[in-house]
Amino acid sequence: DSGVTQTPKHLITATGQRVTLRCSPRSGDLSVYWYQQSLDQGLQFLIQYYNGEERAKGNILERFSAQQFPDLHSELNLSSLELGDSALYFCASSEGGLAVYNEQFFGPGTRLTVL
Amino acid sequence: TQLLEQSPQFLSIQEGENLTVYCNSSSVFSSLQWYRQEPGEGPVLLVTVVTGGEVKKLKRLTFQFGDARKDSSLHITAAQPGDTGLYLCAGVRSAGNMLTFGGGTRLMVKP
Numbered sequence: 001d002s003g004v005t006q007t008p009k010h011l012i013t014a015t016g017q018r019v020t021l022r023c024s025p026r027s028g029d030l031s032v033y034w035y036q037q038s039l040d041q042g043l044q045f046l047i048q049y050y051n052g053e054e055r056a057k058g059n060i061l062e063r064f065s066a067q068q069f070p071d072l073h074s075e076l077n078l079s080s081l082e083l084g085d086s087a088l089y090f091c092a093s094s095e096g097g098l099a100v101y102n103e104q105f106f107g108p109g110t111r112l113t114v115l
Numbered sequence: 116t117q118l119l120e121q122s123p124q125f126l127s128i129q130e131g132e133n134l135t136v137y138c139n140s141s142s143v144f145s146s147l148q149w150y151r152q153e154p155g156e157g158p159v160l161l162v163t164v165v166t167g168g169e170v171k172k173l174k175r176l177t178f179q180f181g182d183a184r185k186d187s188s189l190h191i192t193a194a195q196p197g198d199t200g201l202y203l204c205a206g207v208r209s210a211g212n213m214l215t216f217g218g219g220t221r222l223m224v225k226p
Contacts, residue, residue: 002157033214042117043158043203043216056213090157103148104214106157 003027004093004107012113018079021110025072025093031055032074033094033104034066038087049074050096081114088112118142119204119217127223128194136189136220138204145207147187148214149178152201194224 003026013019025032034046045058049068060066063081068074078085088109094102122137138147146165150158162171164180164187171178175198177190187204204217 002159004157035216042218043205045213045215048213058213092157103160103163105160106150108155109157 002105002107004091004105006089006091006107006110008110009108010111010113012115013081014115015081015083017081017114018077019081019112021076021078021089021091021112023074023076023091023093023107025074025091026105029093029095029105030072031094031096031102032068032072033092034060034074034076035090035092035106036087037090037109043090046076078112083114086112086114117218118208118215119206121202121204121217121220123220124218125221125223127225130195130224130226131193132224134191134194134222136191136202136204136222137186138188138206138217139186140206141185142206142208143184145184147180147184147204147206149187149189150203150205152203152219158203191222194222196224196226198222199224 005024007022030051033048035043037043046060047066048056052068063079066076090106090109092104092106094104096102120139148163149161152158162178167182167184169180175192179188202220205214
């Protein structure tokens with residue numbers, strides 16, 4: 001158990017819909033990272049938040065947005081869903097804001113299926 | 116084309132054999148990490164290497180960071196069925212802050 005929790009574990013929805021994925025980091029960790037893992041593209045970094053502020057941005061679509069709240073939990077919002085958005089979405093957390101020095105601990109993931 | 120290329124993509128071996136997984140790039144990395152992921156779970160960090168030429172050992176696993184910090188290898192001695200899983204390398208580039216993952220090596224160790 002990494003100490004990172006994600007809800008829900010599974011999510012099935014239809015194209016065009018909007019969903020929210022939730023992540024609670026390990027106790028004491030200030031950084032939260034979101035990743036997408038699909039069969040054809042591996043694990044892709046989406047976005048990082050550090051203590052409530054956006055710190056780094058990867059290949060995140062404009063239809064996707066995220067935020068980190070004062071209690072440090074984070075939400076990833078996915079809107080206008082397409083079939084290709086079906087994937088595993090992972091949240092990870094680390095102590096500090098610099099990815100080069102901070103080891104990341106991954107949650108169990110949310111499996112999103114868009115029908 | 117991935118920034119970090121892992122090879123082989125798939126590996127199926129018998130229990131007791133040795134194996135090496137490679138992680139290569141044309142870019143320099145400040146640090147490189149190796150993860151293991153089992154089906155339905157998130158990646159679990161195995162090791163972080165930060166110094167060129169660094170070698171770290173974790174029981175039967177040996178990790179090496181290339182002298183130029185552009186590549187890494189993972190060597191498993193006397194593989195066991197419990198080593199089965201997806202092995203991912205991930206690096207942070209010198210100028211950036213994001214963790215970039217390789218495509219992964221899917222290892223199956225048969226009893």
